[in-house]
Amino acid sequence: MNQEYLFEVSPKDEAKRLDLFIKEKFPELSRNRIQALIKENYVLVNFKPSKASYKIKRGEKIKILIPPDKEIDIQPREIPFEIIYEDEDIAVINKPSGIVVHPAPGHYEDTLVHGLILKLKNLSGIGGKIRPGIVHRLDKDTSGIMLVAKNDFAHKKLVEAFKERLIEKTYIALVYGRLIQKKGKIETFIGRHPVARKKMAVLKEGKLAITFYEVLEIFNKASLVLAKPVTGRTHQIRVHFSYIGHPILGDSIYGGLKHDLFKPPRLMLHAYEIFFKHPRTNEAMKFRAPIPEEFQKYIQILKS
Structure with missing residues (x-):
């Protein structure tokens, strides 16, 4: 009722x-x-x-x-993603672009969680029925590396490590324009956009957001960059590069659709590398998710 x-x-x-x-x-x-x-x-x-x-x-x-919450019954389903590493406590996976991480209003089917339930025998239960194993997220259109917790012990440890900023993530992005400064730090405050509520924005009353970047290659009207977010705000890298006038190519929300460039096949942002200490053994671990083929092909188009 x-x-x-x-x-x-x-x-x-x-x-x-x-x-x-x-x-x-x-x-x-x-x-x-x-x-x-x-x-x-x-x-x-x-x-x-x-x-x-x-x-x-x-x-x-x-x-x-x-109305009462919709009862979500998540059934295992074949979802395309790669398992890079797996042990009793954690899994490291490579998520393709275009896949939502977990069920949410407007998108209850065909999420990464549906695929995790099929491919991994155990997942932590702390995230509840719709977020089993999920300790951090990637936007739907961002591809790349993700950490998954297979039990509650690992889940708690990893969430704490993210909170303490002990987990390092590196992204590869193609941004619009020629970034002249080879290395830089973008530091702002980010919060929910006051009018367009699905967007984030640089706001005085927002939360501190810090991103370091390094330019890898410059093309005619675009730059290939490594981005290292220190904080983990929603859409942080996308908001930050848009803020400095170099939006991520293919980003329809933050100004990355440019008519003077060949249309990108997707949002050109990829979670490339993750460094963390294992939640049980404390062993330092580093993994990389290869740059997707469609991403590499677009780089070749920019080069030509």
Whole structure:
């Protein structure tokens, strides 16, 4: 059964966005869930459907119906990814571009998790039913290396190591334009975009984000770079290179679709290398995910 709530907009809430008003009332709901409720007309303003960006007015009645969570039954499924390394505690895998890591609103099927359940015998349970084994994520269109926890002991240790910034990740990216400075550090504050809620942005009130980079090769209108994020903010590398005027090629969200270059086959960002200490043995480990074929072919196009 749906849970039903009715609010009247007070003077202090006037002119707030509808989605932000709901988030304040229901902090446990994700932004994606709130957007979906509004889109599917579970939220009514003066008993009429509205938009997430609508600025609410004093005295308006806001009715919110919250349906029960969709029961997700994740069945093992053949999903294309490579297992680079595996032992009793962890797996290191290579995720292709175009695959969502775990089920989420709008994408419940054919995720990496469906494939992990099929190929790996054990996965940690701390992430819950929809995120078994997942200790960090890659964006859907980013390819490359990921760490997976096969039990709760490894999960806790790896999450702690990420939190303490003890796990080093290196990405390879193709960015627009000629990056003249061969090495650099991008340091900003990143937060949720105030209007386009699916985007991140450089904001004063955001969280500290640091990315080091090194230019590997410069082409006519693009540069091949190594990027090392110190922090792990959502979309961090994509936001940072866009911020300095060199968006990642193929990035439709942060300005990486350029008409003066041959269209890239995908987002040109690849998680290339990971360095960490094994959660049980403390052994230093380093793994690389080869640069995908379509990525290499596009580099050859830029060279020619």
